[in-house]
Amino acid sequence: MTAFSRFTPLATSLPATVPFVGPEAIERQRGTSVRARIGANESGFGPAPSVLRTIGEKAGEIWKYNDPENHALKVALAAHLGLKPDNFVIGEGIDDLLGLIVRLVIEPGMPVVTSLGAYPTFNFHVHGFGGRLVAAPYRDDREDLDALLDLAKREHAPLVYFANPDNPMGSWWDADSIVTFARALPPTTLLILDEAYSETAPEGSIPAADALIDLPNVIRTRTFSKAYGLAGARVGYGIGTAGTVSAFDKIRNHFGMPRLSTEAALAALADQAYLKDVVQRIKAARERIADIARTNGLTPLPSATNFVAIDAGRDGVYARAIVDGLMGHGVFIRMPGVAPLNRCIRVSTGLPADLDLFEQALPQVLEALG
Amino acid sequence: MTAFSRFTPLATSLPATVPFVGPEAIERQRGTSVRARIGANESGFGPAPSVLRTIGEKAGEIWKYNDPENHALKVALAAHLGLKPDNFVIGEGIDDLLGLIVRLVIEPGMPVVTSLGAYPTFNFHVHGFGGRLVAAPYRDDREDLDALLDLAKREHAPLVYFANPDNPMGSWWDADSIVTFARALPPTTLLILDEAYSETAPEGSIPAADALIDLPNVIRTRTFSKAYGLAGARVGYGIGTAGTVSAFDKIRNHFGMPRLSTEAALAALADQAYLKDVVQRIKAARERIADIARTNGLTPLPSATNFVAIDAGRDGVYARAIVDGLMGHGVFIRMPGVAPLNRCIRVSTGLPADLDLFEQALPQVLEALG
Incomplete structure (x- = not known):
């Protein structure tokens, strides 16, 4: 790859890394489809x-x-x-x-x-x-x-x-x-x-x-x-x-x-009425995510957001394996990037159908990891 | 207005000028409405x-x-x-x-x-x-x-x-x-x-x-x-x-x-078929703008774009007066910013109804300017 030879020293020094890899890119890399898009803290409830x-x-x-x-x-x-x-x-x-x-x-x-x-x-x-x-x-x-x-x-x-x-x-x-x-x-x-x-x-x-x-x-x-x-x-x-x-x-x-x-x-x-309603649905989804985590022996952290960080109890390698394992089931989630936060996985709130998929996949992934 | 005191010297040195004032801002400033939006080289023909x-x-x-x-x-x-x-x-x-x-x-x-x-x-x-x-x-x-x-x-x-x-x-x-x-x-x-x-x-x-x-x-x-x-x-x-x-x-x-x-x-x-059709309509509109210009004693320049620059025959002050005068009729156009280009006005192609308004307003504006 031939690039222009006179970018600024600063530009030249920068890595080509990106802040986040999107779910579409993961789909292309793995040849799989996202069935539950609950990784980017979007709102599956959609707009009003x-x-x-x-x-x-x-x-x-x-x-x-x-x-x-x-x-x-x-x-x-x-x-x-x-x-x-x-x-x-x-x-x-x-x-x-x-x-x-x-x-x-x-x-x-x-x-x-x-x-x-x-x-x-x-x-x-x-x-x-x-x-x-x-x-x-x-x-x-x-x-x-x-x-x-x-x-x-x-x-x-x-x-x-x-x-x-x-x-x-x-x-x-x-x-x-x-x-x-x-x-x-x-x-x-x-x-x-x-x-x-x-x-x-x-x-x-x-x-x-x-x-x-x-x-x-x-x-x-x-x-x-x-x-x-x-x-x-x-x-x-x-x-x-x-x-x-x-x-x-x-x-x-x-x-x-x-x-x-x-x-x-x-x-x-x-449309603040819709927002109010969505916030209630987000709260309910947070509680359900927390329940799913506890049912599987993991520890949900309290959340003020539209996602829940879940302490998986070990290190970043283990959490990464859960994230990857879930993607194998079509469940897209993310995780923090730095220790000790990266003992956690991060699950966005979403529609009941999305959380159903998460609920089904999580125990299988955990069991496979042992 | 109190601003943060430690912006970079470069940022501090920059003027707050903007590249272009939008038609909405002109409407707010003048309290008038744009009836023919043919100033920003948009396509009034719309997308497919x-x-x-x-x-x-x-x-x-x-x-x-x-x-x-x-x-x-x-x-x-x-x-x-x-x-x-x-x-x-x-x-x-x-x-x-x-x-x-x-x-x-x-x-x-x-x-x-x-x-x-x-x-x-x-x-x-x-x-x-x-x-x-x-x-x-x-x-x-x-x-x-x-x-x-x-x-x-x-x-x-x-x-x-x-x-x-x-x-x-x-x-x-x-x-x-x-x-x-x-x-x-x-x-x-x-x-x-x-x-x-x-x-x-x-x-x-x-x-x-x-x-x-x-x-x-x-x-x-x-x-x-x-x-x-x-x-x-x-x-x-x-x-x-x-x-x-x-x-x-x-x-x-x-x-x-x-x-x-x-x-x-x-x-x-x-939808390349639509594009092809629009390009023909743009060409026809260019010709009509040129005709309107000539009818009013002005000189249209050849154009390869979706607008026509029209030589108004005098200086930037005169061209600016035409632009302002047309806006008084609800006809939004623009003009080059620098001499000698600013002897011209610039009219974007648009729907026949838009060019009708331009055609009606231009002679009135020119007559008022004398």
Whole structure:
């Protein structure tokens, strides 16, 4: 393979690894079909029927570029959360926003604080801009707020990533602790507070929408990919001070948002009754996943998300064997990438039929592994 | 507005200007409605009915992330163009790919060669990564291949942007000249050959799909936004050697492509009969726009695209007044941004009803301007 000879030294140094291998790629590699797609924390419950109707109604407008200012969605989000439209930036999923934030803040060699085993796509972006990851271990399967704060101060880090609720463990903090943590950070440290799973979190665990809106060094990220059931639409948003979020306009792909995705997000936001119902179904599915785990002698971890991390009781090799074994039955799940988190497997909530397949396959896989 | 205090010096230095103001923003600013949307080189003819059917059929899968490897679309494009799947990179429109290319190649201060008045979004990305634009003037309303080659050599530039057919002028070169140009560039200069308007170009103006596929320093970019009528879907692609296009995997937003957009692109590619029909309708609309221009004493330029640049015969101030005047009639058009190109207005092809509105409004606007 002959490549252009003059990519930047940074680009040349980067590995071609990807943050996640998709289930379609696994299907192609193994020649098998996914029968239960419960590995990527998507929502098998799907979006609201009202969202699908909207897509049908608006499909004919797909020849038009989307409004590059994303005005309507910002206005709707502002009304929903009691903030102002200029507190929002819209992006092609949180992944897009994470890349833009790293680009705005990180120069090669700068330290970036995260937790050891936290969201790999954030790490991908940090590497992509030459940042130096400094990671605090999880404590009791939770991200360690005290350790993150200490690291940020010690390293004089310009950027900290923290997710609440957490992926891949499903754990969470109370809102007060998070507000205290954010306010204790130096103003020269930007906090990414990733709230991708906020809709499924328990009462008291998500700071009020305006709790941190006075802080220019905080950006909260949210998405329509999880409880709203729109992972394929790629709609994420960031919340911050008007001054901070306006920085995205300097570098973002202004015409990047797909038109039908924005329409879908607007419809999803308007249908809070459906969201409420889905959150109940997600909770029920979490309980069922936990029951299946216990029935098989494994230990489910408490979860504030649309997935359950299950402690398989041994090491990463064993957990990987379970993941691979389940795929042999057409059950697609994932697992954390780093010890000691990787003693767990991670199962997304989904339809009863999906969990039936998981329930049938798991004991067979465990028995085969011995 | 209080912003985070520690964005990179580069980010801090960037202006908050945007490449293009969308028609929706103009509507909000002026309190008027667009009645004829013929300014952004979208396709008012829309995508094929088969594409809209596909969107309806696949909408229910929007809860799933898209295949991050974009396998199916690469395979389909490879079959369509007689290349291999690994000659392709898929992105969220050409705009996304342009940003990624600049990031892969440009470090602050490096020279980047383009034409004076060529695609502003490319310039936006060059500025965004701290590149230094070096521009060759157009010659006879065409990009000047000899001047671009000379500049690239003189500056030892790592990156050159060239569009064929050209936006904003609609002009084009013959395929042989482009192949000669590409092969004359130093191997340390990466050529972006932007072929967004290739589908509407005359016979003999687009190099064969494999004409440059041996060159690691050429990336050709194409899109479903123009003749295929899918601007709102955001699907662009790049063609190059396997080695060169694999570099995108190091930095791209792997889960960035919307699922329905990919489905729409696949369906559009499969319906070449519709494309052929639309291209005929675009040609007819070009002729009608040219007729309208001549009837009003203006001079249409020949066009290989889905728009027509019209020489209004005076300066940029006058052309701007025409653009603004037309918007007062609900007719949204655009114009080149730089002299001497900005003596022109630029009118996209569209449905007869859209051109009727243009035909009615133009003489009134010209008369009011005197």
